[in-house]
Amino acid sequence: xxxQNLFLLTAALGIFPVAMSYGLFPQLFFGIETNSIEITNILxxxxxxxxxxxxxxxxxxxxxxxxxxxxxxxxVFMGGLALARVISINLDGMPxxxxxxxxxxxxxxxATAYGLIKANYSEADAQNQRLGEA
Numbered sequence: 001x002x003x004q005n006l007f008l009l010t011a012a013l014g015i016f017p018v019a020m021s022y023g024l025f026p027q028l029f030f031g032i033e034t035n036s037i038e039i040t041n042i043l044x045x046x047x048x049x050x051x052x053x054x055x056x057x058x059x060x061x062x063x064x065x066x067x068x069x070x071x072x073x074x075x076v077f078m079g080g081l082a083l084a085r086v087i088s089i090n091l092d093g094m095p096x097x098x099x100x101x102x103x104x105x106x107x108x109x110x111a112t113a114y115g116l117i118k119a120n121y122s123e124a125d126a127q128n129q130r131l132g133e134a
Contacts, residue, residue: 005061012057023047078110
């Protein structure tokens with residue numbers, strides 16, 4: 001299995017517990033009281049979004065034609081989450097340690113996906129140069 005595909009598999013398997021923490025156990029992990037249908041609905045929608053992304057990354061781990069687009073989606077998804085969390089930290093203050101950990105992990109995963117995309121293009125450029133020399 002290529003590094004990119006192993007990365008997508010890991011990202012997919014890692015995002016499912018995070019999704020469940022938002023949608024099923026917000027009180028346990030974040031101390032959030034879900035005392036209204038609206039809050040519960042929002043948290044379960046977030047769980048659905050995370051789960052859908054995880055399913056896409058899981059599929060892409062085994063379907064080479066999806067790999068590159070899935071890596072781009074990881075950059076956008078994780079980069080967007082990390083950026084929003086950093087903005088929130090600056091505007092709202094420090095969250096609990098779990099959410100700080102999520103921020104760090106999102107930054108690392110997004111940057112890693114970006115690096116894998118760059119490596120993919122470098123590899124393609126090298127192959128094109130070899131073909132041009134032949």
